[in-house]
Amino acid sequence: MSDYSDKELLDLFKETEKRNYAFNLIVRKYQEKLYWHIRKIVIRHDDTDDVLQNTFIKVWKGLDRFREDSKLYTWLYRIATNESLTFLKQQKTKYLLPIADYENQLKETLExxxxxxxxxxxxxxxxxxxxxxxxQRVVFNLKYFEEMKYDDMSEVLNTSVGALKASYHHAVKKIEKYFKED
Amino acid sequence: MEELKGNNKNPFSVPEGYFDSFPQKIQERIASENTEYYWFARLFQVIKPQFALGFMIVAFAVIAITTLNVVLSDKAESVIDSDLYTRIIEVDASEFSEQHFIDVLLNDEKEIEEQKQQETDYYINYLIDENIDYGTLMDEF
Known part of the structure; x- marks a missing residue:
């Protein structure tokens, strides 16, 4: 695992001859975190693998233009989240499935x-x-499983902290209701 | 929900060695994308002059064909129109006669007369059926 800070990795990436090395270190540093984040959204391992690859390809292509006014890890999470949600959308339109049917398929996958x-x-x-x-699913996962701070989550999802808190609260209430009814 | 408190461990797992091989997989994919881009860029460089010439020829052909189509379609439409109008005038003029016109007018008048007669019969029958005296009716109105 890389011991480099994000700043050091970005500086390394800017050196043309060390680009591949720096990118490799970024992949090694963040692959697990991003994998688990994506996995909780798309559920299946194979789908997660595809989405994770696409995420890192996008990172490779966009890292040159990355402005350091946001943190590297929130930027990576943002790309991973967008890729995951795009993947879900594609799956639903590809098989012409209503949203609920696709979620039911994922529930069966869990079994x-x-x-x-x-x-x-x-x-x-x-x-x-x-x-x-x-x-709401993304907000719940980031808060409950990854214990991400609301400020960072706000950067990832481009949403205000207040809205995120409300969203998490609603998610918890719905999950409580699910467990009571189950 | 109580049982979930402090139970936020990740319930998923991955095939063995997945994270060890993943960086290699990504490097290979990037290399293949770069190769594809390199070949496309080189091919484009090689065929650029021919491509430009070809594009010019195609563009010229498209413009020429479109112009020709527009011109020909205008001409064709006008020929058809004038032919059609001439024929309509010829046929109508040859088939029309004064007697035909009078017959049509008389026939129309006859139809109106017949309709009036039918209406009168209907009213008379109604007055008879209802036993209404025409004189009484006229007195009331």
Missing amino acids: SDLYFNGDEIQRNLQKAILDLPEK
Whole structure:
């Protein structure tokens, strides 16, 4: 794992002969975090792999133009989130599925997924999260699982802190309701 | 929800060695995208003069064909129009006669008369059926 700070990695990337090396270090540093973030949105491992690859390709292409007025890691999360949501949209339009049907398919995937190690409560939690609207799902995942600060989340989702807090509150209420009804 | 508090561990897992091989996969994909771009750029450089010439020829052909189509379609339409109008005038003029005109007018008058007669019969029948005296009716109105 890279011990370089984001600033050092960006400086390294600016040196033409070290671009590949620096990018490789960025991939190694952030691949796991981004993978888990994407996985909780798209659920299936193979889909996550595709989205993660697309995310890093976009990062490679856009890193030259990255302005350091935002943090590297929030920028990476923003790209990963957008790629994940775009992927979901494509899947729904590709198979002409209503939103609820696609979410139901993902719930079924959770039942048979070889790479799901959680217990029954965690499985039910994932199903409850799948019932949330996409953006609310992202907010809940970032706060609950990744314990991301609202300020950083605000940069990732380009939404005000107040709106994010309200969104998280609504998400928690809906999940509580799901568990009460279940 | 109580059971979820402090239970925010990641429930998913990945195939073994996935994260070890992922950076290599990304490097390969970037290399292949770069190669594709390099070949496209080189090909474009090589065929640029021919491409420009070809494009000019195609553009000229498109403009010429479009212009020709517009001119020919205008001409064709005007020929058809004048022919059609001439024929309509010829046919109508040859088939029209004064007697035909009188017959049509008389026929129209006859139809109106017949209609009036039918209406009168209807009113008379109604007065008879309802046993209404015409004189009484006239007195009331």
